Amino acid sequence: MADDGRPDQAREGARVPADFAMGxxxxxxxxxxxxxxxxxxxxxxxxxxxxxxxxxxxxxxxxxxxxxxxxxxxxxxxxxxxxxxxxxxxxxxxxxxxxxxxxxxxxxxxxxxxxxxxxxAGRPGPERGAAVDADVDRLVAAVAPDFADLEPSAVAAVVRESYLALVLTGGRAEDLVPDAERFARQRLADIRRVAAPAGDDVPQVLFVCVSNTGRSQLAAALTRRYAGDAVRVRSAGSAPAAAVGGAVMGLLGEDGADADAFAKPLTDDALRAADVVVTMGCGDACPVLDGKRYEEWPLGDPGLASPRGLRAIRDEIDRRVRLLVGDLAPHVVLPQA
Missing domain, CATH: 1.10.10.10 (Winged helix-like DNA-binding domain superfamily/Winged helix DNA-binding domain)
Known part of the structure; x- marks a missing residue:
């Protein structure tokens, strides 16, 4: 074996598999x-x-x-x-x-x-294509009555886009339809809020991290836990992953996680509807819109942390969420830390 760890034949001028790889x-x-x-x-x-x-x-x-x-x-x-x-x-x-x-x-x-x-190569066969259309049709039928003030064609388009966006994240097949319905409902509510902001005095905050499987999920869960209906919460990922990890799910259970604990992409609807946008490690992947309040929370990646490190990240998010809720909804009584 050579000193650099390569087989002895490499010292003798013989080619090894690595020699065929790109530099x-x-x-x-x-x-x-x-x-x-x-x-x-x-x-x-x-x-x-x-x-x-x-x-x-x-x-x-x-x-x-x-x-x-x-x-x-x-x-x-x-x-x-x-x-x-x-x-x-x-x-x-x-x-x-x-x-x-x-x-x-x-x-x-x-x-x-x-x-x-x-x-x-990736074109779905007739059976799969029909299944997608059937899923979307059922979702449109379930969602449309609650958004009768919006154009039916716009509602159908948002539902289809939401469904296909979650397909691309690669999450569990059994979660696709319920998660797509929740995602579509959030997006349609955001579209409605942007179209008619008058009379909606509930502040809305959007938490954004890279994968939407750690920091932003923890922040969203803690904000809901402390603020309830006094603050409307969204979370998203600049590059959403397939699923929230087991360790983070454990913490989410402690912090009152709800059905929003699934990875979803950052959309223009969510940005436009938010009053406050909190980024957590996604850098300039989040576009800046006029009239929004932006905060950057420099936090470690839970996916790379030890159990102790994960708990420390959660505690720092908790501290920052308390300050944010106190600012956005000062009438809310926060529990003791």
């Missing part, structure tokens, strides 16, 4: 770019730029691909620029975006070859 530097650079592209909205924006006349587009053009706010568009464009995928040029009052020539061939391959191949 660390190349893999790191490729992974950074792929992470920047691994978002449905960013892929749609990229396809618009690549296919637009002159192969360029403005932020206003790009906002048309989805019903999201201008800050959300700017956030995604910044990520693509930082990753070296896009370049920008200001002309008068507009900024024009183009695919960087250095990666144009790779982007063309992604959009014209990889994406169609992936879609074809």
């Amino acid at each position: 660390d530097e190349a893999a790191g650079a490729a992974a950074a770019t792929l992470r920047a592209l691994a978002d449905p909205l960013r892929l749609r924006m990229l396809s618009l730029i690549a296919s637009a006349p002159g192969a360029e587009a403005t932020a206003g053009d790009l906002a048309s691909v989805a019903a999201v706010s201008q800050p959300t568009v700017s956030h995604h464009l910044k990520l693509l620029r930082d990753a070296g995928v896009l370049t920008s040029e200001r002309r008068g009052t507009s900024v024009h975006y183009r695919v960087d020539p250095a990666v144009r061939a790779a982007v063309s391959t992604l959009l014209n070859a990889v994406v169609p191949a992936v879609l074809e």
Whole structure:
């Protein structure tokens, strides 16, 4: 065995399996770019730029691909620029975006070859497609009566989007339909709140972490426990995972967790409806909207913590939640710590 841990044959000039792998530097650079592209909205924006006349587009053009706010568009464009995928040029009052020539061939391959191949390979068969449609139809029938003030087509679209978003997180199949209904109801309530904010004096707080399986779930559970109906609570993940871990679920049980303890993605609806947005380790993945109060709580990742560390993270969240509830709902009597 060589001193560096590789087999003796490596010292004799023989090739070993690792010699066929991509180098660390190349893999790191490729992974950074792929992470920047691994978002449905960013892929749609990229396809618009690549296919637009002159192969360029403005932020206003790009906002048309989805019903999201201008800050959300700017956030995604910044990520693509930082990753070296896009370049920008200001002309008068507009900024024009183009695919960087250095990666144009790779982007063309992604959009014209990889994406169609992936879609074809993952296309559900007739039975699965029918099952999805049946699930969504049942959910729409259950949810629509409580949101009769909203356009039926908008309600149906939100329900379908919510269902498919949770499919992508890879959670348990048996939880998909009930969780999708809860998620859709939250999003529709948020849409209603944004459309008619007058008369709704209940403050709403949104907790955001990376996976929505630890910090944000603990904060949401503690806020509900202390504030009850005096504060409306949402939680989300900038990159939601499949399920809340067992150790965190144990703490959630202590803190009065309810049916909201499932991972869900950050949506524009939740951001717009929130009065306070608390980020917990997701950095600039949360777009900044005017008129919102933002707080960053620097906390460790529960998924990487020891049992003692997990308890310490929970206690720090508890301390911060008490301060937040005391500020948002000063009439609420908090229990002794």
